[in-house]
Amino acid sequence: MKTPALCPLDGRYGGRLGALRSVMSEAAFTASRVRAERNWFTVLSHLKLPRFASLSAQETDLLNNLLPLTEQDLEVIRALEFDGYEKIPATKHDVKAVEYFLKLRLKNTPLKDRLEWFHFALTSEDINSAAYAMLLADGVEKALLPALENLQKNLAQLARKEARSVLLARTHGQAAVPTTFGKEIRVFEARLSRQLQELKQRKVSLKFGGAVGNYNAHLAAFPKVNWASAARRFVTSLNKGRKIKIVLSPISTQVDNRDTYAELFDNVRRINTILLGLSQDMWRYISAGLVRQKTAAGEVGSSTMPQKVNPIDFENTEGNLQVADALLELFSRKLPVSRLQRDLSDSTVLRNMAVAFGYALTAYLSLSKGLSKILFDRKAAQAELSAHPEVLAEGVQTILRAAGYPNPYETLRDFTRGRKMTPALWQEFIEGLAVDGPTKQRLRALSLETYLGFAVQLAEGKYD
Incomplete structure (x- = not known):
């Protein structure tokens, strides 16, 4: 744990979040920008533009070898943005720093006479829109979905195991009718299953039409090229190997409308709402003595009450889900709105998408851990039922x-x-x-x- 960490995602919870960090960190974002610039360069090479010869096998390899980025590559990009590098003044602009990095990397290669085709006709938001789309798709596919699918599997197993374990159902907190613990667990599993199916079918949109979405610069330079088709080809290149697909918004301002973002975030919030209810019910069952928790030697439940075994995993889940949902709700409300053709207030908000996913993933892992430690007390449940x-x-x-x-x-x-x-x-x-x-x-x-x-x-x- 990094004690100087400002955020618990990089400190206390950091060891749990490797899968998410690999696809949604600042380094991953930079790599996604490089991928977007490289793939657009490759698309341009197929358009038979003047002074842009088709790529040879060697040149294609040079482009492919741009990724993965090394630590040194990341340092160069950072220096280009903040400090200046090799007589290039500090750009104070993150996307321009990536463009200059690519030109530096390839200036002594057979591609040296085609470097100005990097970032051709694009605005920074074209690259950022593509990069964020990749981050969101990867974050869902490679971090959230595996954790949620594992959680769903565990809930299904628990439901089957306790299918016949009788339980007093309570409505309004009062004794109602008999049920089984397994059936009450299955309620949450079935709800989670439905939302997971929706999440797996989500698509993330991007825009790629230049300064205000009209392909102005593209058509000014080459009016006979089908630039919308080229943009679609670019998006196709980003989707290789992906389960969560990226799609092109056919009409936009400088920014994508991000309706697909809001739909995705709302989907995750619905999942979180289901799991919040599960966590609170488990807390209640533990409090009532109907569910017991396995203990581990040396663990401490209270600094003063040595007998306690607290439901910390379910409480941790609850708190982290609420933090995640607060951010996700903000994103859904904020990101689809931009003044006129674009304002920049979204920039700092977008940088926190990984934070919301980080708190959500922490919650999913805590909930799985909590469920792995519970034992349904059938005798206690039978005694409570018999009393009513x-x-x-x-x-x-x-x-x-x-x-x-x-x-x-x-x-x-x-x-x-x-x-x-x-x-x-x-x-x-x-x-x-x-x-x-x-x-x-x-x-x-x-x-x-x-x-x-x-x-x-x-x-x-x-x-x-």
């Missing part, structure tokens, strides 16, 4: 309703409400009913352990 025989009232009144018994709901309400019910009271009530033999037999057969409806089947994933 009144929850059979729903079943009793429904059987009576089906049998045509007069005012069954009101009869049960008056008999059970506010009364401490016992099995003996139920037996007395049932035996005193003026109903036919089969109806009375169905009433006698009701039990807390079997009045479960389809809970077991639902927990096992059988919804039909």
